[in-house]
Amino acid sequence: MAAALQTLGGGIGITLHWIAFTPTIEQQATEEQKKKWLKLAQDVAIVGAYAQTEMGHGTFVRGLETTATYDPSTQEFVINSPTLTSTKWWPGGLGKTANHATVMAQLYTRGKCYGPHNFMVQIRSLENHQPCPGVTLGDIGPKMESNGNDNGFARFDHVRIPRENMLMKFARVEADGTYVQPPSSKLAYSNMVYLRGTFVMSAAQALASATTIAVRYSCVRRQSEMKPGEPEPQILEYQTQQYKLFPQLAAAYAFWFASWFMTQQHGSITGSMEKGDMSGLAELHALSAGLKSYTTAVTARGIDVCRMACGGHGYSHASGLPALFGGAAALCTAEGENTVMMLQTARYLVKCFAQSQAGKRLTGTVAYLSAVQPSPVAGNRNMSDLGTLVAAFQHRAARMVRHAAMQMQGEMQKGKAREDAWNSCSVLLIKAAEAHVHSFVVRNFAETVQTVEVDESVRAVLTSLCQLYSLYGITEHAGDFLKDGYLTGRDIDAASSHLSAMLARVRPDAVALVDAFDLHDKILRSVLGRYDGRVYEHLYEWAKKSPLNKSEVHESYYKYLQPFLKSNRAKL
């Protein structure tokens, strides 16, 4: 699906139908409701949008203003947009494409508000696509990228829908208006958890695309002289070029493996939740929020590194990199703004830390928090050993989580309210949560490469890539590792020189490593990243197709430039 979406340039009107609307039915509808809508959605007999965000609120879901008020006399919900800021704003496909939407609205029954719930609302006629009575719809206008997707707005003026249109797998409203609680109030958000998990795969895919383009181009491009009089080398021979690109390449692999873990974790925890066991929900939420935030942020930065590594041609749309960057930038904001998501992970970590302090043995992705020793013993560590590198990342994360949590406790002991203490420590908390996610990605990468069964040489290359990724992380964040003396200056120097060695070791396999992503030219849509390497011929062909080249002398010459030049010449 990720590849298919990318072929479509980061989205068309139907993208959200597949990635959000249909999964929401799958995850939040009863069996009866699925019988009614799921096949229609899967066969695209209806097209849906996921309408949650409003003009005034995206992050703070509890602050949404759209209301769904139950009327027991007709057994209907009345969907209403009471204010300008309650206008649904941003949902993909809502502008012009969708005829249905799952609408997140504050549920009122028997005079009481029960918070945000999902409702299936038909928004356009299935006959002529006109908005349904009481529904006002439109497109929100051009965006940074993804303009193939008609992100839209919607207003509802007391629109009536049957009671059965509330997605009732978890919470229910009975015919008489009685509200039946879900096993967890956060199950109404389960589709967001799922989508965040899929963003990790999208990030991996986007970074894999960017590195494919930049690595291939760096083998075609020759520039300068390494030694006087020698032929110009492929720019990938420059160590600085390798230092720019190989950490991004390694991150693409790391994120791919993290996304596999996420998918598997999602399947297993939602499986348990189906059986009534909600114990994994908090960890699933924390992991998906943190991974979504971390991988999309690193991807967006990494794509820009790839762009700059392609020099001037990287700035052209011919490279495909600006579009990839625009797509990755969307991933940083959509489905939970990245800072907000990382703070959710931090919230979970602070809780886990407190539990660990109280003697509880932690499990799963946070188990290391109770295992790591607070007072490290410094020593000459073997910085080329993957186990040592994983342990260093875990130590760094555990120290930073402890530090942020203790700072918060200190603020509260000085009399600050918990919420104020949280806010005044939130930069520390974000950094701690990032360190936790980084540590997870490193560990998962190391564990995954150890399970490679294809052949020894593949495992060896992936192990080098994993070392490169870990060493790069340590040198980039050296201060964090040095702070309590866990690593010494000598260890950091050793990490730097191992990193240099890894750059040289990965170089001969770099093209094979990007080819292994198996991204067809039709998906890459990049002149620079072509599989056949015929960049210059195709760059010329691409430029000739520019709309400005349709005529030899552009009409603007006759309209503006010619009279302007004439008048200037006349003044001489």
Ligand SMILES: CC/C=C\C/C=C\C/C=C\C/C=C\CC/C=C/C(=O)SCCNC(=O)CCNC(=O)[C@H](O)C(C)(C)COP(=O)(O)OP(=O)(O)OC[C@H]1O[C@@H](n2cnc3c(N)ncnc32)[C@H](O)[C@@H]1OP(=O)(O)O
């Ligand atoms: C290859 C592809 C190629 C290219 C792509 C190219 C282009 C891309 C282009 C476009 C992008 C594509 C698609 C875009 C699709 C986007 C869709 C959307 O954006 S839909 C809208 C998404 N909206 C959000 O994500 C909203 C974010 N906000 C929230 O989730 C919550 O409101 C928030 C968690 C911030 C608030 O929580 P809080 O204020 O703490 O209060 P609350 O009472 O809600 O929480 C209390 C309690 O519950 C825990 N919790 C919160 N959320 C969840 C959850 N989902 N699951 C489980 N638990 C949850 C919370 O941590 C807290 O726990 P404790 O009390 O601490 O125990």
Ligand SMILES: Cc1cc2nc3c(=O)[nH]c(=O)nc-3n(C[C@H](O)[C@H](O)[C@H](O)COP(=O)(O)OP(=O)(O)OC[C@H]3O[C@@H](n4cnc5c(N)ncnc54)[C@H](O)[C@@H]3O)c2cc1C
């Ligand atoms: C390309 C794209 C596609 C989208 N598609 C959809 C869709 O299909 N359906 C849909 O419903 N929505 C969609 N959205 C909306 C998207 O989900 C929201 O924009 C997103 O969740 C961020 O919310 P916001 O816009 O309210 O940002 P805001 O919350 O207003 O963020 C602004 C700033 O405030 C900060 N901030 C906010 N709250 C906190 C806090 N508690 N602590 C610290 N800092 C905070 C943020 O970090 C950020 O820096 C889409 C958005 C984009 C860009």
